[in-house]
Amino acid sequence: MRPPAAWPARWSACSSPGNRVDPGTRARLELLLQSDITAVRDLGGQHGARHYRLHLPDGRAAFAKVADVRRTVHQEGNEAEPPAAARPSRQFQAGQGTQPGFAAEAAGLRWLAKAGAVPVPAVLGQDTTCLVIEWVAAGGPTPQAAAGFGRDLAALHKAGAARFGAPWPGEIAGLPLPNDQAESWPDWYATNRLLPYARIARDAGTLSGADVRLMESVAARISGSAGPAEPPSRIHGDCWSGNVLWAGGRGWLIDPAAHGGHRETDLAMLALFGAPYLDHILAAYQEVAPLADGWRARFPLHQLHPLLVHVCLFGAAYRNDALAAARAAASAG
Numbered sequence: 001m002r003p004p005a006a007w008p009a010r011w012s013a014c015s016s017p018g019n020r021v022d023p024g025t026r027a028r029l030e031l032l033l034q035s036d037i038t039a040v041r042d043l044g045g046q047h048g049a050r051h052y053r054l055h056l057p058d059g060r061a062a063f064a065k066v067a068d069v070r071r072t073v074h075q076e077g078n079e080a081e082p083p084a085a086a087r088p089s090r091q092f093q094a095g096q097g098t099q100p101g102f103a104a105e106a107a108g109l110r111w112l113a114k115a116g117a118v119p120v121p122a123v124l125g126q127d128t129t130c131l132v133i134e135w136v137a138a139g140g141p142t143p144q145a146a147a148g149f150g151r152d153l154a155a156l157h158k159a160g161a162a163r164f165g166a167p168w169p170g171e172i173a174g175l176p177l178p179n180d181q182a183e184s185w186p187d188w189y190a191t192n193r194l195l196p197y198a199r200i201a202r203d204a205g206t207l208s209g210a211d212v213r214l215m216e217s218v219a220a221r222i223s224g225s226a227g228p229a230e231p232p233s234r235i236h237g238d239c240w241s242g243n244v245l246w247a248g249g250r251g252w253l254i255d256p257a258a259h260g261g262h263r264e265t266d267l268a269m270l271a272l273f274g275a276p277y278l279d280h281i282l283a284a285y286q287e288v289a290p291l292a293d294g295w296r297a298r299f300p301l302h303q304l305h306p307l308l309v310h311v312c313l314f315g316a317a318y319r320n321d322a323l324a325a326a327r328a329a330a331s332a333g
């Protein structure tokens, strides 16, 4: 999940990197990996976790995310109240989602890797408090790598899924992400990806009753706006450009909310916050697996889920974007 663009500098500074790691965390990681760790770099953190680069005795490097349930982002930095637009939700502050989160992330990484389509870092260890994966030495994207990524993503989607949803409970940036399995995508998406977040935002006071009624009407009329029925695709599920690393001339996928879903969801997510060489990605994707007519007009429907999650996490700053996506989705049918 993408952090908001304009966090206060003093607030983001609370996540600043360094070389410190507490001995307990280091010992836990060594136990999990059954290996000594020769060096650790603290890379900062977000969403209730701290990130580390680990060096192992055999020369490999690894990326570790470790739940940081003792502190909230807001408490960490300073005593002053952050602005409402940047204030994390109650669920996020409590860090309650982090434990199923690592299991879901590890299961998703393994499931995506099984398709042999897009490169995915290997899972080196996971428990309820942390996830350790192969380090990806990321560089910048190129037009060629972007086109290759479009083809790889099409192959990943084609690998498919037994049903919509996933066998594991999901998590997104500390919020529960229901994955109840179903046979029909429109109902599945409305029930698991739209309505829960509209209601969390209503309860937090960031969406009005009228806003939530708009979301409910999108959900009620979704079979008319979802496009032709397609079989479940094997999708990343949180495919914004920050979750694509570029290495060795290819796009690598990290940090999935993987499930059997609609393939347009991943493409719409890449488009939502901007991805490098998006046109190359989409054109190459279409060469391998053409999308059904009207796909661009359906992007707002697919973008509504991440926008609602942003409303839940970061407050009213994303409300207008979510409402605009809902209106566009309602008129796409």
Ligand SMILES: Nc1ncnc2c1ncn2[C@@H]1O[C@H](COP(=O)(O)OP(=O)(O)O)[C@@H](O)[C@H]1O
Pocket: 001, 046, 047, 051, 063, 121, 133, 134, 135, 136, 137, 138, 242, 243, 254, 255
């Ligand atoms: N395997 C990896 N190798 C190198 N860097 C990584 C790796 N995984 C994540 N990162 C870096 O850490 C950042 C955050 O990782 P991510 O898993 O997306 O965390 P979050 O759950 O906070 O979104 C990435 O954008 C990337 O810069």
Ligand SMILES: [Mg+2]
Pocket: 001, 242, 243, 255
């Ligand atoms: Mg991420």
